[in-house]
Amino acid sequence: MIVQWYPGHMQKAKREILELNKYVDLYLILLDARAPLSSRNEQLESLIKDKPKIFILNKADLADEKKNTQFLNYFESINQRALCVDSLKGTNVKNIFKIAENLLKDKIEEARQKGRRKIVRFGVLGIPNVGKSTLINKITNSSKAKTGDKPGVTKSKQWIKINDYFEMLDTPGILVPKIEDDLVAIKLCAIGSIKDELYDKELVAKKTIGIIKKGYCELLNKKYSLDFLNMSEEEYLIEIGKKRGCVLKEGKIDTLKAANLFLEDLRKAKIGRITLDEIGDR
Numbered sequence: 001m002i003v004q005w006y007p008g009h010m011q012k013a014k015r016e017i018l019e020l021n022k023y024v025d026l027y028l029i030l031l032d033a034r035a036p037l038s039s040r041n042e043q044l045e046s047l048i049k050d051k052p053k054i055f056i057l058n059k060a061d062l063a064d065e066k067k068n069t070q071f072l073n074y075f076e077s078i079n080q081r082a083l084c085v086d087s088l089k090g091t092n093v094k095n096i097f098k099i100a101e102n103l104l105k106d107k108i109e110e111a112r113q114k115g116r117r118k119i120v121r122f123g124v125l126g127i128p129n130v131g132k133s134t135l136i137n138k139i140t141n142s143s144k145a146k147t148g149d150k151p152g153v154t155k156s157k158q159w160i161k162i163n164d165y166f167e168m169l170d171t172p173g174i175l176v177p178k179i180e181d182d183l184v185a186i187k188l189c190a191i192g193s194i195k196d197e198l199y200d201k202e203l204v205a206k207k208t209i210g211i212i213k214k215g216y217c218e219l220l221n222k223k224y225s226l227d228f229l230n231m232s233e234e235e236y237l238i239e240i241g242k243k244r245g246c247v248l249k250e251g252k253i254d255t256l257k258a259a260n261l262f263l264e265d266l267r268k269a270k271i272g273r274i275t276l277d278e279i280g281d282r
């Protein structure tokens with residue numbers, strides 16, 4: 001097992017989502033554009049299958065542009081609405097409402113004919129650190145929803161009026177990441193959705209180097225001025241350590257420090273815009 005997990009989390013998440021589902025008309029399901037398949041939890045999604053949803057491929061600014069397009073096409077092919085978003089800058093955020101209006105046009109029209117106004121209530125769902133609070137802040141233009149760099153900082157609950165037609169719950173629903181599959185778990189650790197204490201960073205760094213050397217070998221070699229062709233993932237991490245001066249007292253390379261540096265570079269897209277999932281992964 002890559003990640004140490006506690007049973008019971010899934011049950012708690014289910015209860016919370018079922019409670020949320022009593023009030024919500026439409027869900028924004030946030031996925032990390034750098035791993036749009038691995039950051040999905042279809043088991044929990046199935047609890048809300050009676051409600052329309054829009055997949056938000058968030059942090060699209062950090063992900064591979066070509067893959068962004070491929071994944072948008074993929075979601076279209078499975079008849080799902082999806083949008084690439086940068087919640088920090090607000091790129092594409094306005095389009096969320098156009099799609100939402102379209103998805104709920106029958107209900108809106110039905111209310112209008114009865115002389116009422118349908119207020120569409122949004123709920124935001126996603127795994128930790130995917131940018132839920134950042135998106136809610138961007139949309140509601142307030143600092144009510146707390147954001148942070150660590151998974152799981154949000155508490156409290158309140159509807160925030162966006163305009164005459166839309167309201168948004170200020171507290172997102174947290175989806176438990178699916179971690180039964182080691183490859184999925186590695187990717188979720190790599191993008192920062194799993195708390196650091198729960199996994200072995202050296203192992204994750206090595207495995208992630210293994211994943212990205214296939215499609216992004218050039219970016220990797222350029223960033224660290226190395227040559228991948230002749231090296232194992234272990235050796236590569238050691239070389240990164242040498243280049244970055246991660247040396248222990250006895251002259252040994254500090255591979256944990258090297259792993260931290262590598263993961264930091266990856267998460268901030270300092271190696272380049274990298275997407276870890278492939279369409280064919282599912």
Ligand SMILES: Nc1nc2c(ncn2[C@@H]2O[C@H](COP(=O)(O)OP(=O)(O)O)[C@@H](O)[C@H]2O)c(=O)[nH]1
Pocket residue numbers: 058059060061062085086087088089126127128129130131132133134135146147148149150151152153154
């Ligand atoms: N580059 C980039 N960073 C983002 C984006 N959305 C959120 N972040 C960052 O991701 C981290 C986690 O965001 P947060 O909203 O707290 O995630 P939450 O746990 O899902 O509520 C923060 O450091 C945000 O600044 C985005 O679209 N692009």
Ligand SMILES: [Mg+2]
Pocket residue numbers: 132133134146147148152153154
């Ligand atoms: Mg949050």
